[in-house]
Amino acid sequence: MKSNNGTVGWRTAWILLLSLTLLVALVPGAPVTLADGGDFSVNFAAAGPFTYSHNTSMYSAPPPPAAWPGGGAWNDGDSKGEGADIREELEGGSFQCKDTVSYLAKIDVDAGAIPLTQTIVLQFAFLLDTTGQTGAGLVSTAWGGDPDSSGGYTNAAINYGYVQGGDGGVDTTGDPSDPKLDSGINDDRQTIALGDTESGGSVATVVDQYFRDKQGDREGDPAFDGGLFQDLSELVVVIQVDDLEPGETVILRIDTRIECKPGSDPTGNLQAKYESGYVIEEDGVPTYDAIGSGAQTIPFKQIGQLQFNTNYGILKDCQEEVVVEPGDSFSFVLTVYNDGPIAATSLQVTDPLPSVVAYDSVVTDKDVYCGLDGCCSYDPGTHTVTCNLDLLTLDSGTITNNP
Numbered sequence: 001m002k003s004n005n006g007t008v009g010w011r012t013a014w015i016l017l018l019s020l021t022l023l024v025a026l027v028p029g030a031p032v033t034l035a036d037g038g039d040f041s042v043n044f045a046a047a048g049p050f051t052y053s054h055n056t057s058m059y060s061a062p063p064p065p066a067a068w069p070g071g072g073a074w075n076d077g078d079s080k081g082e083g084a085d086i087r088e089e090l091e092g093g094s095f096q097c098k099d100t101v102s103y104l105a106k107i108d109v110d111a112g113a114i115p116l117t118q119t120i121v122l123q124f125a126f127l128l129d130t131t132g133q134t135g136a137g138l139v140s141t142a143w144g145g146d147p148d149s150s151g152g153y154t155n156a157a158i159n160y161g162y163v164q165g166g167d168g169g170v171d172t173t174g175d176p177s178d179p180k181l182d183s184g185i186n187d188d189r190q191t192i193a194l195g196d197t198e199s200g201g202s203v204a205t206v207v208d209q210y211f212r213d214k215q216g217d218r219e220g221d222p223a224f225d226g227g228l229f230q231d232l233s234e235l236v237v238v239i240q241v242d243d244l245e246p247g248e249t250v251i252l253r254i255d256t257r258i259e260c261k262p263g264s265d266p267t268g269n270l271q272a273k274y275e276s277g278y279v280i281e282e283d284g285v286p287t288y289d290a291i292g293s294g295a296q297t298i299p300f301k302q303i304g305q306l307q308f309n310t311n312y313g314i315l316k317d318c319q320e321e322v323v324v325e326p327g328d329s330f331s332f333v334l335t336v337y338n339d340g341p342i343a344a345t346s347l348q349v350t351d352p353l354p355s356v357v358a359y360d361s362v363v364t365d366k367d368v369y370c371g372l373d374g375c376c377s378y379d380p381g382t383h384t385v386t387c388n389l390d391l392l393t394l395d396s397g398t399i400t401n402n403p
Helices: 009-023
Strands: 040-047 100-109 120-129 136-140 154-160 204-211 234-244 249-260 270-282 285-290 298-303 312-318 332-337 346-350 361-364 375-379 386-394 397-403
Touching: 009 204, 040 298, 100 270, 100 346, 100 397, 120 136, 120 249, 154 204, 204 285, 234 249, 234 361, 285 298, 285 386, 312 397, 332 346, 361 375
Parallel strands: none
Antiparallel strands: 040 100, 100 249, 120 234, 120 270, 136 249, 154 249, 204 234, 270 285, 270 298, 312 332, 332 397, 346 386, 361 397, 375 386
């Protein structure tokens, strides 16, 4: 550009630059923010469904028995075939209601990043209802049962130690199914060469979690109109990861649980999504910069193939051991149980009575849920007691017959 006298305006530009430099110099010791979200890359995937027990918990310990649960491992990021380490999509036929579904986020710090210890936050979202007919959602592993509240915090941790699906470290037993190290991790705590030193390393902390409705309102807001089994509602989980240094790679594991609506027939998909990330701290100094990795979605398809299994049965026994004479009254108890993984609905129990006894009455306990007409009825024509149970939760209920 040119000034009014026709000369190039370099002097004006230089004066402005000098003024900025002096302003910084006037505050001795002021922290200079060097945050660069470009130092980080985040890749999000589902743990391979055949690499871990779906009844999972986080742990870091010496090599446990093969039966100990894990949650998958990133390893080299193989995504092909049934035994793949990670998946870019899941299918309902690989899971059943109440199963744990683990997701993994690979966090890489550029080797040329500023030589500081950095802290980041990452935000994830999980659908609370299927995209077709309602009936299944992804909740936190500690969800307490309130359909309007996210409940207990989601299980999230760096995938240190021996985990099912790991392919690195020392084979201590010779059993290929035993947990091993996640070879995708390379930081100041764990490497394949040195193993898990259990010293230092990053810590993952859930710093926020809530249900979000399709308008974007969160639980607790006056306008919130979402929750479990509500269209396009989501579980949002915000996780902080600290102690990230140049050249390191850590694997973050996030566990969710499939919750099913009794009596439903869900169709369509669920999904998990990495939404965004930010650098928030460098060597203890607050800062802020967005991480460049874009949103990544992992579809959970064909939910109609999800296994809606119940495991119920009946036990019959005398209420007490007595010697019965003709004309005496006595009771026996039918215990109807359900070991899950989901509640059983529309059960019918029939009990034909022996011809040598007469029917007196029948009662049910508080754990048996019935229709408006009551649970049980007696048919004198067939000498049979019939009980219709609308709902049997993951517990047991008793029916006491007094013939």
